[in-house]
Amino acid sequence: xxxxxxxxxxxxxxxxxxxxxxxxxxxxxxxxxxxxxxxxxxxxxxxxxxxxxxxxxxxxxxxxxxxxxxxxxxxxxxxxxxxxxxxxxxxxxxxxxxxxxxxxxxxxxxxxxxxxxxxxxxxxxxxxxxxxxxxxxxxxxxxxxxxxxxxxxxxxxxxxxxxxxxxxxxxxxxxxxxxxxxxxxxxxxxxxxxxxxxxxxxxxxxxxxxxxxxxxxxxxxxxxxxxxxxxxxxxxxxxxxxxxxxxxxxxxxxxxxxxxxxxxxxxxxxxxxxxxxxxxxxxxxxxxxxxxxxxxxxxxxxxxxxxxxxxxxxxxxxxxxxxxxxxxxxxxxxxxxxxxxxxxxxxxx
Ligand SMILES: C[S@@+](CC[C@H](N)C(=O)[O-])C[C@H]1O[C@@H](n2cnc3c(N)ncnc32)[C@H](O)[C@@H]1O
Numbered sequence: 001x002x003x004x005x006x007x008x009x010x011x012x013x014x015x016x017x018x019x020x021x022x023x024x025x026x027x028x029x030x031x032x033x034x035x036x037x038x039x040x041x042x043x044x045x046x047x048x049x050x051x052x053x054x055x056x057x058x059x060x061x062x063x064x065x066x067x068x069x070x071x072x073x074x075x076x077x078x079x080x081x082x083x084x085x086x087x088x089x090x091x092x093x094x095x096x097x098x099x100x101x102x103x104x105x106x107x108x109x110x111x112x113x114x115x116x117x118x119x120x121x122x123x124x125x126x127x128x129x130x131x132x133x134x135x136x137x138x139x140x141x142x143x144x145x146x147x148x149x150x151x152x153x154x155x156x157x158x159x160x161x162x163x164x165x166x167x168x169x170x171x172x173x174x175x176x177x178x179x180x181x182x183x184x185x186x187x188x189x190x191x192x193x194x195x196x197x198x199x200x201x202x203x204x205x206x207x208x209x210x211x212x213x214x215x216x217x218x219x220x221x222x223x224x225x226x227x228x229x230x231x232x233x234x235x236x237x238x239x240x241x242x243x244x245x246x247x248x249x250x251x252x253x254x255x256x257x258x259x260x261x262x263x264x265x266x267x268x269x270x271x272x273x274x275x276x277x278x279x280x281x282x283x284x285x286x287x288x289x290x291x292x293x294x295x296x297x298x299x300x301x302x303x304x305x306x307x308x309x310x311x312x313x314x315x316x317x318x319x320x321x322x323x324x325x326x327x328x329x330x331x332x333x334x335x336x337x338x339x340x341x342x343x344x345x346x347x348x349x
Contacts, residue, residue: 010111012039013300014241017287018104019043021239021307027051028101031092031231033085033224034058036110038067044104045074055097056080057088059134066112084134086220089227099233107221108243109211111299121211123203126183131214141210142180150174160218160246161209168192169206182207208244218246225254229278232310237282239307248286248304255279255308282307 012018018040022030024047032041035056045054056071056078058064064082071078083091085105092098113133114122120130120141129142148156154170157163169192173179176188186203193202212218228238238255242248257263258279262271287305294301 010037010039011297011299012037012043013106013297013303014287014289014293014305015040015043017305018106018239018241019047021282021287021305022102022104022237024048024052024102029053029055029097029099031055031088031097031100031103031228032057032106033088033103033228034106035067035080036063036106037112038070040104040106041067041071041078042074044102045071045077049077052077053097054078055092055095055100057083057085057091059084060113061135062117063110063112082134084220085224086216088224089231092231098231100231100236101233102237102239103228103232105221105224105228105240107217107241107247114299120182121207123182123186123201123207126181129180129182129185129210131211133215137214139214141214142178144210144213145173145185146178146180156213157206157209159209160212161205161207162245163205163209165193212246218250221247222250222254225251229258229310234310234312236310237307238279238310239305241303241305243302243304248306251306252286255281255306259308277311279308280311282309 028048030044035058061082118127120127131141150170154166158166172192179185189203240251259277259281263275264273289300
C-alpha cells in the first residue's frame with residue numbers, strides 16, 4: 001500500500017488499519033461517508049480492484065471537487081455525491097447502492113478545510129467566523145457567537161468543548177461582541193486563559209464547540225451510524241475514526257449496544273427488551289495510531305478507530321428491506337419493484 005501517494009493534500013489517518021478493519025476485498029462495494037481528499041477512498045479502490053465500487057459522500061463541495069480529481073483513474077468505479085451523511089439511507093436508496101461490504105466514517109476536518117482556506121475552522125489563520133462544512137447551511141459560527149445569550153454560549157462551550165473556563169470565556173465574548181473573525185475570537189479567549197495552555201492552544205476547545213454546533217455533528221453522526229448498520233450486507237463492516245471524546249463516546253456506545261443481546265437495565269429479573277445483536281465488535285480495544293504515524297502526521301494523534309461486523313439473521317433480511325422502503329415512503333421513492341429486488345438480495349446475502 002502506498003501511504004504517501006498524494007500525501008501533500010491530506011494524509012489519511014490509520015490507513016492500513018482502516019483497510020484491514022473494512023476487510024476490503026476485490027469486487028466489494030464500499031461507502032466512504034467522509035470522502036475529504038479521497039485518501040482512504042483511493043486505498044479502498046486499490047484494494048477492491050478488480051470490480052470494486054465506491055460511493056463517496058461529502059457535504060463540502062470543495063472536498064468532492066478535490067476527491068474527483070484525485071480519483072480520476074477510478075471514474076468508472078465511483079459515484080461521488082455532495083450530500084450530508086445524515087441522509088445516508090436515502091442516498092443509498094436513490095442510487096440503488098446497497099447492501100454493501102463496508103462503510104467508513106473518518107470524522108472531523110480534512111487538511112483542505114483546516115489549512116486556512118478562509119472558512120474559519122482554524123484558529124491559526126485569520127478568516128471570517130464561518131465554520132459551515134457546506135455553503136447550503138444557514139447558521140455560521142459568527143451567528144452563534146453574536147446572537148446566543150451568555151448562558152447559552154457557556155453551556156455550548158462546556159458541552160461541546162468540554163472547556164473548564166466556559167463561563168469566563170462566554171462572559172468575555174458577550175462583552176467583546178460583535179466578533180466576526182477567528183483571530184478576534186482567539187484574542188478574546190487568550191485574554192481569559194492566557195496564550196499558552198500545555199500542549200493545546202487555548203482556543204481549541206471553544207473552536208471545537210462552535211464547529212460541532214454549527215454542523216450538528218453529534219446528532220448527524222448518531223443518526224447516520226444507525227442507518228449505516230441497516231445498509232450493511234452479511235458480515236459487512238462498519239469502521240469509524242473519531243478525533244474527540246464526544247464523537248468516540250457515540251460510536252463506542254452504539255457499537256456496544258448493538259453488539260449485545262439483552263439491553264434491559266441491570267437488575268431487571270427477566271428480559272423484556274427482546275433486543276437482538278446486529279453487530280459483532282471487531283476490535284474490543286480501540287485502535288490508535290503508532291508513534292511513527294503521529295510523528296509523520298501530528299493531526300492523527302487523537303484518532304481512535306472502532307470497527308464492527310454486521311450480523312444478520314434470516315428473518316431480519318426482510319425487515320431491513322422493508323425498513324428501507326418505508327423510510328422514504330413520504331418522499332418520491334415508492335418503488336415496489338425495488339422492494340422486491342431488495343428482498344431477494346437480502347434473503348440471498
Ligand atoms: C477527516 S476528513 C476525511 C478525509 C478522508 N478520509 C481522506 O483520507 O482524504 C472528513 C470529511 O468529512 C466531511 N464531513 C464531515 N461531516 C460530514 C457530514 N455530516 N456529511 C458529509 N460529509 C461530512 C468533511 O467535509 C471532510 O471533508
